[in-house]
Amino acid sequence: MTIYFYKVWQPYGCFSNFSPHCIEIDGTHWPTVEHYYQAQKFVGSPDAVIIPFIHAASTPEEAAALGRCSNYQIRPDWDLVKITVMRAAVFKKFMTHPEIRQILLVTGDEMLVEDSPRDYFWGCGLDKSGENNLGKILMSVRTEIRQMISYSVISRKELSP
């Protein structure tokens, strides 16, 4: 059975990048994956001054609005790096928070799909034909964490709620 997720307050809302699960990457603390992801659009760009404002945004929605503002110039290699950037952040989120790691692992081998009606890249889009790259990342993170458990890189005990 395919598992659809989208908004934070809906079932499996912890799979959304807008969920309130902080991450630390390269020594910087980010309130959500969305804050980190949106800020990375401007690393090395002429508009890098926007990064601290995205970092300080009071909600992920605000961070996303700043990151999507067409007045600011995105780094030229963004399309090449955005999947790698997103995967690193999503992996960090599920390594940091054992309670949602457990939710992810309990989905077994089910297909995970971001049910965004507008986003055909990260989600499946309105007609479900989208690329679902966020769902693919979550499934790949799930596989990686499972492998780490079987190699005992993280202990089974650590996975107990």
Ligand SMILES: Nc1nc(O)c(N)c(N[C@@H]2O[C@H](COP(=O)(O)O)[C@@H](O)[C@H]2O)n1
């Ligand atoms: N929960 C949620 N609410 C929204 O309004 C969304 N658009 C999304 N999708 C996420 O948006 C991010 C993509 O942003 P860009 O289009 O690249 O600026 C990404 O995190 C999607 O998962 N989710």
